[in-house]
Amino acid sequence: MDYQSLLQEIRTYGSKGWAIVYGVSGAGEYERAAGGAWITGHKGKRFLDCGSFALFMFGHGNSKILTALQDLLSDGLSGTSRVLCHAELAVALESLVALAPSHLQKAMFLNSGSEAVEAAIKLCRLKTKRKKLAHLSGSYHGKTAGALSLTDHAGFKADAHPLLQDVVRIERENAIELETALATGDIAGLFVEAVQGEGGIHPVEPAFLQTAYKLCRQYGTLLVADEIQSGLGRTGRLWAFERSNIEPDIVLAGKSLGGGIVPVSALIASESAFSPFDHNPYLHSSTYGGNPLACRTVIAVTEIAQAKNFLPDVEQKGAWIESALEHLHNQFSDVLSACTGFGLMRGLHFSSNIYAATTLEYCLKTGLLLSPCLSNPTVLRLVPPYCLERSDVDYMHGVLQQALHHCRTLQESS
Ligand SMILES: Cc1ncc(COP(=O)(O)O)c(C=O)c1O
Missing domain, CATH: 3.40.640.10 (Type I PLP-dependent aspartate aminotransferase-like (Major domain))
Known part of the structure; x- marks a missing residue:
């Protein structure tokens, strides 16, 4: 099924609201397969899953x-x-x-x-x-x-x-x-x-x-x-x-x-x-x-x-993420005002709702899933699976860097 037909079915037989949300957030693809920390869309686009509302602590298809x-x-x-x-x-x-x-x-x-x-x-x-x-x-x-x-x-x-x-x-x-x-x-x-x-x-x-x-x-x-x-x-x-x-x-x-x-x-x-x-x-x-x-x-x-190495593994990966976020915060503190959390439960606090929404959308289009916070529109959640690799954290850092830069450019041009 193509993406637009799928949205149309959801719009007709389910909630119109969900069809709109998926239309905005789906980056033109629906999920077709997933393994470890990555989801693959029906047209082959890959997304690093640091979102999914904290569901996949143990990875996709463990x-x-x-x-x-x-x-x-x-x-x-x-x-x-x-x-x-x-x-x-x-x-x-x-x-x-x-x-x-x-x-x-x-x-x-x-x-x-x-x-x-x-x-x-x-x-x-x-x-x-x-x-x-x-x-x-x-x-x-x-x-x-x-x-x-x-x-x-x-x-x-x-x-x-x-x-x-x-x-x-x-x-x-x-x-x-x-x-x-x-x-x-x-x-x-x-x-x-x-x-x-x-x-x-x-x-x-x-x-x-x-x-x-x-x-x-x-x-x-x-x-x-x-x-x-x-x-x-x-x-x-x-x-x-x-x-x-x-x-x-x-x-x-x-x-x-x-x-x-x-x-x-x-x-x-x-x-x-x-x-x-x-x-x-x-x-x-x-x-x-x-x-x-x-x-x-x-x-x-x-x-x-x-398992003996489970929590140390989470700590280790959490530390990688923490240093990546610290770097981004130092570089873009006008956009990213703070980073909170522990381990693999991190919050990116933006200086405005618009920056949070822009970053969410930019990351999604580029292949990085983040989750919004349902009760706090200035914060995005980073909640990846523990099977995340060092190269995944580097990828996440790179995409976020581009997104924050994009937010800054928007600010300068407005
Ligand atoms: C802390 C907390 N409690 C309860 C819930 C509700 O869980 P569910 O969506 O499975 O009903 C959630 C869901 O996000 C949650 O984060």
Whole structure:
């Protein structure tokens, strides 16, 4: 199918809006094949994938994950009756809990990040018998009704009201505001991202997270670390909250957990926080949650993440990127005002929305995928897979250099 016909089908049978977005962002090609850190379009153009909304931490078509899935299918088990249990579930639960800090001993599988957030909302309320929930400014927790209630984005919420009542928004890093809210003793759960993704790759101050942790303990609020974007090694630690030495009661994983192939997310919790779901499994369930394909993927992903050289590899590649970005920032500080983040989760902060949009488009046309930040139009995300090579970082640096130069030329000519 040619590109225009494909867009026409999407426009006719799907969202016209998506057809417009793909028309602008597709660089005239749709994706046809992918391997490692590269995607190939239907006409053969190649794109280095530093975008994809942080989905491909383990690379495109990771052979370990694909083999695990093929083995499962050829073994004869492709789905689950949900009446009988299956071995994949037991092994996946054990593997994921083993990857989590030792105070977290229970897990449950769902299908998307937002769904894991919904499960956490319910668990906080069931466990504490309180109704109120709190989140930080700049947060993104998803777009289902509950998750959207905890997302700090007026535009996404517009006309979707009424969402959840009893939600408190706390200014990020304002410990006084946080204490005032928690001291009321009626907040069930505080949701945090240790490194905010969609909000603009903003690492939340460790001192603030430690205060939040202590206050949650003091006032009986459950602390929920949303690691859907930052988890599974993306920041150079298995979990981004580990930089802050805190022990969240509930941790959420998604995106990378499915290897970019199978939709799967997870809620991981302490035995105590998990107790309502322990006592009554029907309080939260999902027909496809924890299906054999998802579980086999989780097993493969946790094996990769546990390998001795995985985190050092992420650190090494993160350091290459950091020095490339530092160089660009020094050269173009009028356009690129700051670079933030850790490991393979980096934010490029521009001095205007226009520069961010121009850079995104220029890179796309040249063969470099970046992701916008859904809640912060001045920031672009650089979230590549860990199989990135030194030559890929040089390529990324070269394309970004041209894009920033292009922005400067536009500025000078306006
Ligand atoms: C931190 C965080 N939480 C939740 C979500 C929602 O995940 P999903 O899009 O899979 O529902 C996202 C998605 O970007 C996210 O970054």
